[in-house]
Amino acid sequence: MRWTSLAAGACVFSAVQLVQSQYVEETVYPSPNATGTGWEDAFAKASALTAQLNLTEKIFVVTGVQGPCVGNIPAIPRVGFKGLCLQDGPLAIRQASYASVFPAGLSAAATWDRELIYQRGVALGQEFRGKGANVILGPVAGPLGRSVEGGRNWEGFSPDPYLTGIAFSKTIEGIQSQNVQACGKHYIGYEQETQRNPTVNADGVTIEAVSSNIDDRTMHELYLWPFADGVKSGLASIMCSYNRLNETYACQNSKTQNGLLKTELGFQGYVMSDWGGTHSGVDAIMSGEDMNMPGNLGPGDSTVSSYWGYNITTFLNNGSVSESRIDDMARRILTPYFYFHQDNDSWPTIDLDTVLLNGGILRNNVPAYQHPFNFGNVSDMNRDVRANHGDLIRQIGSASTVLLKNVNNTLPLRSPKRIAVFGNAAPDSSGGPYDPENENGPQAVGGGSGTGRFTYLISPLEAIKQRNPSALVEYITDNTLLTTQQSSTISTIYPQPDVCLVFLKSFATEGADRTSLLCDYNSTEVVNTVTSSRLCPNTIVITNSPGPNVLPWADNENVTGIIAGHYPGEQIGNSIADVLFGDVNPSGKLPYTIAYQASDYNAPIVNFTGVNNNDPNLWQSNFTEGLLIDYRHFDYSNITPRYEFGFGLSYTTFSLSNLQISSNASNVTAYPPSLGSQIPPPGGNPALYDILATVTVDVKNTGRVAGATVPQLYLGFPPDTPGTTPPKVLRGFDKTSVLAAGQQETIRFNLRRKDVSFWDVVRQEWAIPSGSFNVLVGQSSRELPLSGEVTFL
Numbered sequence: 001m002r003w004t005s006l007a008a009g010a011c012v013f014s015a016v017q018l019v020q021s022q023y024v025e026e027t028v029y030p031s032p033n034a035t036g037t038g039w040e041d042a043f044a045k046a047s048a049l050t051a052q053l054n055l056t057e058k059i060f061v062v063t064g065v066q067g068p069c070v071g072n073i074p075a076i077p078r079v080g081f082k083g084l085c086l087q088d089g090p091l092a093i094r095q096a097s098y099a100s101v102f103p104a105g106l107s108a109a110a111t112w113d114r115e116l117i118y119q120r121g122v123a124l125g126q127e128f129r130g131k132g133a134n135v136i137l138g139p140v141a142g143p144l145g146r147s148v149e150g151g152r153n154w155e156g157f158s159p160d161p162y163l164t165g166i167a168f169s170k171t172i173e174g175i176q177s178q179n180v181q182a183c184g185k186h187y188i189g190y191e192q193e194t195q196r197n198p199t200v201n202a203d204g205v206t207i208e209a210v211s212s213n214i215d216d217r218t219m220h221e222l223y224l225w226p227f228a229d230g231v232k233s234g235l236a237s238i239m240c241s242y243n244r245l246n247e248t249y250a251c252q253n254s255k256t257q258n259g260l261l262k263t264e265l266g267f268q269g270y271v272m273s274d275w276g277g278t279h280s281g282v283d284a285i286m287s288g289e290d291m292n293m294p295g296n297l298g299p300g301d302s303t304v305s306s307y308w309g310y311n312i313t314t315f316l317n318n319g320s321v322s323e324s325r326i327d328d329m330a331r332r333i334l335t336p337y338f339y340f341h342q343d344n345d346s347w348p349t350i351d352l353d354t355v356l357l358n359g360g361i362l363r364n365n366v367p368a369y370q371h372p373f374n375f376g377n378v379s380d381m382n383r384d385v386r387a388n389h390g391d392l393i394r395q396i397g398s399a400s401t402v403l404l405k406n407v408n409n410t411l412p413l414r415s416p417k418r419i420a421v422f423g424n425a426a427p428d429s430s431g432g433p434y435d436p437e438n439e440n441g442p443q444a445v446g447g448g449s450g451t452g453r454f455t456y457l458i459s460p461l462e463a464i465k466q467r468n469p470s471a472l473v474e475y476i477t478d479n480t481l482l483t484t485q486q487s488s489t490i491s492t493i494y495p496q497p498d499v500c501l502v503f504l505k506s507f508a509t510e511g512a513d514r515t516s517l518l519c520d521y522n523s524t525e526v527v528n529t530v531t532s533s534r535l536c537p538n539t540i541v542i543t544n545s546p547g548p549n550v551l552p553w554a555d556n557e558n559v560t561g562i563i564a565g566h567y568p569g570e571q572i573g574n575s576i577a578d579v580l581f582g583d584v585n586p587s588g589k590l591p592y593t594i595a596y597q598a599s600d601y602n603a604p605i606v607n608f609t610g611v612n613n614n615d616p617n618l619w620q621s622n623f624t625e626g627l628l629i630d631y632r633h634f635d636y637s638n639i640t641p642r643y644e645f646g647f648g649l650s651y652t653t654f655s656l657s658n659l660q661i662s663s664n665a666s667n668v669t670a671y672p673p674s675l676g677s678q679i680p681p682p683g684g685n686p687a688l689y690d691i692l693a694t695v696t697v698d699v700k701n702t703g704r705v706a707g708a709t710v711p712q713l714y715l716g717f718p719p720d721t722p723g724t725t726p727p728k729v730l731r732g733f734d735k736t737s738v739l740a741a742g743q744q745e746t747i748r749f750n751l752r753r754k755d756v757s758f759w760d761v762v763r764q765e766w767a768i769p770s771g772s773f774n775v776l777v778g779q780s781s782r783e784l785p786l787s788g789e790v791t792f793l
């Protein structure tokens, strides 16, 4: 039976009451052996090393052990293998001293700037390498951001798969340019925190993790899309996720691992489990998981069993698993180690700071672990790996700042003499270097394994003071005081400020989904208090948030400016000051939609918490909206957003003109040439990446100050495209250079075969529909002044 027949139906979206059996899970065995395509020399070295290993040593390679890093594969000195140190996370090497805290993935996406995203990856790679980490547990393309409340959406990039795909692959290319292995996570369908893992209820019944039930077309066109881009970029490893996918745990899902990843996408690297995400021995191994994290070898080494470890000997002895599968796992793991020259003497040792930060101890200056690792000495401990990355972080921070409202050009603030600052997100942090959840302090990042440990943090208040040394900067940053004593507190501000700045924040973290889209700490009341004071008819509200907020005060006429600052990392204060005072002209664009009200969003988190039920399969999340998430849902359901996907103002204006569309290919066939049963090179059938059309547009700065913008190309698929296809989808973007007033630039968009195809569930292939595509170009998903048509069939 086909994986699912759901998307083939024409009336999928009227049939909201899905029957579980519509998501039929196909099994795919055996797990394909890696061939080393693209990594030939390294693959040969990995094969030679694997051939030297005895079974116990192979078990060490595929099962993690206790050690200094977040994840640890021990060294095998007998054969010269130095082991692997795996460290979190996507925005910083978290378990380290003297490391930078970069902008979150969400902020990187809000720049829409390929080069900056790449440079962020390069700098992250340098820091991980400098600390001796072989593998960075990032970047994130799952969650994609199906549900606006998703607790970890900010770790990834955008609910749009095209934007995420580019950000994901540019990040991977940047990280891996420094010979650090990226681990793209979490694969796949990991779209909520609530019940991400199984629980045991009051009656002692194990209630399984939520099952993300995704039809085949949606899988290909949304959730798998960015992973395909990452694999094409040479991604070394992938982390399988906690959730179930169509009722099978993601780490033992043969369809997604053996089928989609290792066959359809030709993935040559290794699949590691999320921490504790392995739920079986034989099943997970046969279904394509290659490395078990954090592992545990079992009796004789650790008290806790990880299903793998020494149990693997039993699986081999009783014939459930063949040694050739274990060899493939080892080769997949060892190939990137050689490809990135991590075996070389020049590869940095592990900084001992991670031992102490991980709760380990040093005995006579040597870490005390059962297994060997490639440790450095106490003499070069606490290495400072930050270099000048603070400058890049500041630049990405300001480039990711999105200007949403700017009445009468209230911004930029030229040289205000009197500035009033309000809100608990403005002052220095009161919670220490490692506490993104504290009440008083900037929200520079979110919480959980994807957070960072600050070596320093520049708060907005500090940056504002430094930027305006002669101005009167007065502030009230206690939200409780502001909202309970209201007029009495605020009236202490004197004399009348030129501008009132209100700093709000929203916290989000791994392990919990957001419960409100309002900013935290009584934010609405804070804004009301400030704007109702006669002192503040000119109020600018700045938010630092993990994604969309609802902004009930946005139409308040005393709110003259609104800025979405996202999670920009350690330079949060400077990044926002650069935009407020006009040192940087904002060019960030929303990588998501801001709605008028929370109920305008679809695809909510599934939540049966507290429901008294002993059905282990209670937690089902049916992705019935299919392709229609974020702006695609707003377009399809005709809901007006408050600020649309792709929106962002500038201190100048731009005009777009001269749309040219040229089709580069003749005799285009609906389907790419078949590869038969051959496994394609990484990324899948190479023909999917052929450029079939090129679109150009002229962009001119029509205002008075220099600035950059992001022209965006959306495609409307032909009406005959089967199933429910979104009215339009993003299929091109590029940031202009910083254009001087009056300056013009031509921007080019390449449309690849995959960009103009839908996933044909019957043929199991990407297909170009016949008929004419609408080509729409503009500066946001709802401001698309240029349009044309292109036809391939």
Ligand code: NOJ
Pocket: 070, 088, 089, 137, 185, 274, 275, 449
């Ligand atoms: C669980 C998280 O889901 C994952 O992202 C992280 O890398 C591991 N824990 C290790 O901390």
